[in-house]
Amino acid sequence: MRLLSTLLLALIPLAFLGVMVAAPLWALADYGGSAQWRETLADPYIRERIVWTLTQALISCFLTFLLSLPIAWTLARIEFRGRRLILRLLMLPFVMPTLVAAMGVLALFGARGLLLPGWQDTPYLLLYGNVFFNLPVMVRAAYQGLQQVPAHRLQAAQTLGAGGWQRWRHVEWPALRPWLAGGACLVFLYCFSGFGLALLLGGNRYATVEVAIYRLIAVELNIEQAAVLVWLVLAITGLAGGAYALISRRTVSAASVQAAVPQPCRNLPQRLLLSCSLLLLTLCCALPLAAIAMQAAMAGASWRVLAAPETLAALWNTLRFTGGAMLAASLLGILHAALARRLPWVRGITFLPFMVSPVCVAFGVLLLYPEWSASLPLLIATYALLAYPFITKDLLAAWDALPASYTAAARSMGAGRFQTGIYVTAPLLLPALRRGLTLAAATCIGEFAATLFLSRPEWQTLTTLIYHHLGLPGADNRDQAMVLSFVLMTLALAVFLLLDAAEKKTARI
Helix, strand or coil, X not given: CHHHHHHHHHHHHHHHHHHHHHHHHHHHCCCCCHHHHHHHHHCHHHHHHHHHHHHHHHHHHHHHHHXXXXXXXXXXXXXXXXXXXXXXXXXXXXXXXXXXXXXXXXXXXXXXXXXXCCCCCCCHHHHHHHHHHHHHHHHHHHHHHHHCCEHHHHHHHHHCCCCHHHHHHHHHHHHHHHHXXXXXXXXXXXXXXXXXHHXXXXXXXXXXXXXHHHHHHHCCCCHHHHHHHHHHHHHXXXXXXXXXXXXXXXXXXXXXXXXXXXXXXXCHHHHHHHHHHHHXXXXXXXXXXXXXXXXXXXXHHHHHXXXXXXXXXXXXXXXXXXXXXXXXXXXXXXXXXXXXXXXXXXXXXXXXXXXXXXXXXXXXXXXXXXXXXXXXXXXXXXXXXXXXXXXXXXXXXXXXXXXXXXXXXXXXXXXXHHHHHHHHHHHHHHHHHHHHHHHXXXXXXXXCHHHHXXXXXXXXXXXXXXXXXXXXXXXXXXXXXXXXXXXXXXXXXXXXXXXXXXXXXXXXX
């Protein structure tokens, strides 16, 4: 009976991954033979895209690494007013659509930028956008690593006469390295396979491989070369994802570790470090969002775009696609988590949709199911594919943390497996489910790449409508795109507030 229930659990999530990931990628194997590989890689433009994609990803890793160390140490070791709020706000870029981030960078440095206008044709915009999105990833990784340093080790080192630098070098840094390495793998993965930022900020000269794939398909109809680049992207992101999985085994949080309690600033160097850390967070993470709000406030008559029928239709499409995807993602996330509890190897494929970029997924789906390419079920299924791992991840973490004594007590009182699950396990997992649903909803609201490939013109969402206005000439279209970006940012902020409320409620529990 247990084997039968496991097989039934496996049927839906594993079949879904097979249909939406494995089969489309296998379909790409029919394209791009050895001759096509040689021809594609011999193209100077393609080689430049590959080199630039690797270069900008590595530079972004290096920048986020350097900037994250002082910020994470400040948050972990110094107590100051607003520290807990900043720790919560580090989740904000995770729920912010890439298109909003790109518009924020353009609002600062574009043709009519508020800070340094005229930088739109340089590589620095994409690097800055990468830092905006990925600095919180590295800061959180470094902060969690510092939380794993036992307080008694730091106290013992201080008792033996070790100064601040010596304690950092011999006590904190060794514990921090695997966390930073894991964070660097994630940052590289996001920067190498990112699409929205690269499309808006890279231009033609600094386009990445993902943008090249999109243009090969949408503009040149060159499926063979696009397939070669897809496999190249999959190989590199697979290596980065595999490295992250291996490193993650060394970064399991120890519940018994008593971390050092942050202390108020004791001296001038710590005050300077605190000021620099807050300034870096403001410049790298808060400034683009503030620029969108300021540019939207100055848009004047362009606010009339909110009353346009196409805007209302785009808002409705965004909400209904998100709603449909959330229903599917909830079922997939719960079933995948339940299956992973029984079959440990299933945990290893939880993040498979993250390792395959939306462009690669959409392209593979387009090739394998051409008759379904403009169908609503396929579009919602793609949304759900990109969203449900958030639900699985949070459910698994909460499920693993549940004491076995709870279910044992229920079973000893005569409750069956189903009753125990409904009345004991499910209520305890509900906060984690809400948290996962919130992150999944943020992913769906800001989804951009798959929508460009798979939707019909009448299915415009807020993200594709913003991109449409950017492609039209005139300052009014640009201002309308900024207003729509402000609306999309507001939706993302609402999702963040829901997530923050769920986090605070969980912490009180």
